[in-house]
Amino acid sequence: MTMAPSSPPPPTAASSQQARPERTILRVPEHTVEVVSDSGEGAQKCAQIFGRVSAKMGNGVWTVEIIPAEIQPPARTPESASGNRIRIGTKPVTNWGDHADVVVAFNEQVLLHRHRLGALAEDAIILIEDQWATHDDPDIRKAWADAMEELGQRSYRFIHVPMEEQCLTVTDTPRRGKNMFALGLLAWIYSRDLDKIRELIAQEFRKKAQALYDSNVALLELGHRWAEEHLDFRIQVPAIEADRPRVVMNGNQALALGAIAAGMELCAMYPITPATSASHYLSDIFERFGGLVHQAEDEIAAAGVAVGASFAGKVAFAITSGPGLALKTEFIGLAVMTEIPLVVVDVQRGGPSTGLPTKVEQGDLLAALFGQPGDAPHVVLAPATMEECFLSMTTARRIAEAFRCVVIVLSDANLATGVQPFPRPEVNEQWLAQSPDLGPVREGLRPYEWDPERGLSRRVIPGQPGGMHTVTGLSHDEWSHVGYTPDVHERGCVMRSRKLAVFQQMLRPPLVHGDDAGDLLIVGWGSTLGAIEEAVDRAREEGVAVSSVHLRFLSPLEPGLKEIFRRFKKVMTVEINYSDEPNDPYITDENRRRGQLCWLLRAQTLVDIECWTRVPGEPLRPGQILQAIRGHVPQEVTR
Amino acid sequence: MIDQACSLLSCGPDEDREWTMADYESAAARWCPGCGDHAILTAAQRLLETEQLPPEQTVFISGIGCASRFPHYMNTYGFHGIHGRALPVAIGVKLRRPDLHVFVVMGDGDCCSIGAAHWIHTLRYNPDIVALLLDNGVYGLTKNQTSPTSPKGKASNTQPRGALLPALNPLSATLGVTNASFVAQTGDWVPAHLYATLLAAYRHRGFAFVRILQRCPQYTTDLFEGAVRDPGLIELLVHPDGVAVSELERLYKNQVRHDPADLDAARRLAEPDGKIRLGVFYRNDALPVYEETRAVPTRSHAEKLALLNTELDRHAV
């Protein structure tokens, strides 16, 4: 079946003889959908397929997972809410938006959770499983009634859907099948291509029995038919035919594939959320490419294995999250000291300590930069999109090799689990790491033959005849001989630091989004790119003279920042990490603890930079940032 | 390494030279006079000479402590890392470069205390690596603190009224770990036995764990003094599959024939009962070696690109 996505499609489900309601067709440039269920009811699968089929049909897509903290939290509680938000648009979508316009909820409690978080639009359309209203258990009926009263404060539009009852006509286990029924509802509302959905379901169940596929498809079609017969609205989000082939994946999958494209052959890891899914994916495919995932006994060992493998030749990488980064600190310091190239990926989550394991935060920036005792200069790179997650691995590996240095790649839970289509990378043989030259070394070559200006030296690798030496974490000279004298230690520090300066001079100043000068400049980094730029664009439409820059290199910092900052009346970082609010009790300008990038930029540029940060455990919404922009534009110039 | 692809450019044509002891010597060792480490260094160099291991194909990896200075004194590649973490580094080296001969040198603090997790788990991985535990029962480099293998009652700077706990027994601990494949004990003051044990360890296919009782002339002078003076305190475990040094048999009258294939007997012999036993406690050459279990095909660039494109197809929209 083919259809032009932009024209109203004919009904696609099996035709029904029943009278259908009058329909309004709403044509919008973008729309946001949420599917929420109890954990284990499969709302995520439903939403993922919806997101993928939307991407396949040419829409811009951004998805964000709604994840409970436990594997099996008690059912029918707000804490159990599990699912996804999917924002689709005619143009590329770069963030999860502000509010959900359409919600499919499997019970009222999980819906309540989203409501209380302010996740739903004032006029959201809510398709809700209605068996609870008339449930045998009086406690459940009461909970339903209470919830409805609370939800009734808003002008949501409720559509009661007998999901369980319907599903029972096809399956004995409706709890496991409702998600496909829900997918059918959404497929009809948004005119999604059923054939493409069937393909995706087939992919999903390719390792399972045919019967499972059949029943899932039957449920999908059932939901589609029910919607066709009962709903009085459809929503059109026109799609634009992509001019380039695209792929769709989450940031962790992108990192994993990026590591392969970078020619890396060893990933050392220890299970930690939200980094682990990258190594799940790698464990599945890496060996075919001649690489392997080593699950070490702990985070420290994982770092050690990566360091050992890098020492022995090709650059290896370790992937972890905040608590793991803390444990890897000593090895990172050792790699810096011994100048062993190494890539460490930190998929950030809420901290400190165990913090918010499944939720996003940008709280590891300063730890990534300065976590190692002593002076341990290294590169920190933060991808801002799924595509950049893929590409950053090649760049990181090449930098690590060229400078014999550590590169920390800072991703976060938002990138890790969010899904976004991006242009298909044209993989290139030159991205792949070359095998190390194991030929004999020139006679008299010192293992740290530092170029006195640039601190660079050629790496000698075990196996090279004549190159024997012992690398050491102790202070050492060019021969790698241990030396405690002031000149030896100071020279080593200078050489390791100089490499960063050399690299900084190779970086280009960041591009400014919006006008080159104005009242307010927003500075961000990492996964907030899309939300910040959308907020800036909306503010500019309101006439606010605001622009933004988004940094990828945090260490060394990209050049020209001070010059860019000078052209704005005010500079403010927007980050997902903690900062004191200036008006809070006890907080003064002197003792205020600021956002981490803000802290860094103030130190580096001596500009009085403001910050606006939040730690909600979810991505920032563009609307929130827009309000922050309005609130922080210098007053005298507000129009 | 069996049937694993590599690059012909890294197999080195320079093999016809003969390596001598001098080829393995680097800087003069700076351990205290009388330190047992000197003898261990010599035994290791002798082993390399016997086996004619090219220095560039050999890596000594250590942690932190007196013992961990070892790589600096070998003219091979060396990695002097951080406290307790030599084993993970060694696994990383061996995983990607099974062609290299990898030796790990640890002290008792390194292996049995701060790095204990790696010790247990490396036994499980069973990489083809030789690990030497240079056990002097004390933290020497940091100047006399109690170590896990300090005998109960031994005074130190951290436990001045004597070590509070009974000493950890590295042999029993090692023999209790699933997949342990070679466990031996020797002493620095019996050079012939020391050498023979290192040789057997090197020739074992798998993770060879050798505890070397090592004298510290500074802080644990009396720890092995009795055994050094009175060979009667020593019991040699002898077996053709283990270590048997005929020249020692006149001096060391106490001998037990122990088949290193017998794990139960090994565990019994490892229990402390006043005797110091030297020899191979356990050996099983048939256990899978980690780097071989994890061997992966070598892919050419063209193959990798083709596979990558296939994988990207799966994500195509």
Next chain:
Amino acid sequence: MPSEDRAGLALDVFKKPIGAFRATLAATADEVRGYLATRQSSWEGKVARVSAELGPLAIGRIDVERFATLVEDQPDASPAALETLGGALAALGDLAGRSEQLCVVEVPAGGSLYEVVGRALAEIGRAFSAARLVSEVRAGRFEPAGGGVAAGPLPFSRWTKAERRLAPPLVVRVQGRDLRAAGLAEFLDGRQRLVLVVEGECAPAPLGRLITPGIFVLQSADGSGLDRLLAWDGPGIAALVPDSAARFAHDPSGGAAAWERLRIEFLPDRAARRAIGGLSGAQQMEELELLRSLATRPAGGETRPAGPEPADAAAGLTAADPADKLAAWLLSRVDLSDAG
């Protein structure tokens, strides 16, 4: 089983090492190609290469020209060196492209097994020639007298220890009457493995004389035992022989004494009286007798004495040492002659 099938069987058993060698050739070719790229490019070429290596994330963010200054300039390569590298790359590509056929040869009727094997190994040795030339260029030791040097065949006798462990197994189809194996001892070193697929009648134990302590020797009618040769980390030879010939396996990992290593499955009662493959009836009988005697456990010889004995202990300690293996073997021979 027809000989094509048996050759196929042998190839199938040795799929992994043959595949590994091909992958080695491909990996080496990649490395040479990468190196050649660094030697051939102009400044612009170098910038383009560095730009590609950094990937699209670097576009607009990293000044690639500056980054390219980090990449060490290789000393100018002479045209002869470049030509040599090109030739080496072509040789590697050629060998890799020949697939399994590189590892299968046939002795023409009446031809010399020794010469055919020698030539086939020398052809495989071209890969080592190529790698050596590249290494010399890369190390700056390459000083051509005139033009480029071609990577020619390299006879086994000139292979290094490492090369002798890297080479793939060789499957050789040979007529039984051409099977004169004695000369092949020369090629049994490192990890070189030869599999002879014998067509027609052959002597009953043509490989008997190749048995030495460290060499895996197998005669099999149906290919059983090849898996053990595959697993053996040393040199070995196997012959897939007709049913009439002896079947035995000499596995060096079996033990220190010859009888521990040699397992005889079948010995023909008596050999043909006429000469086959240049071996007289008497010589054939001698080979069978050799097998029989090697496999016999010495009278009264328990596996190992109860207490440590110096000679035994020394043998146990250094069992892997070739010289000691030889000594142990000679000892076992002495025992046998005493027993006989």
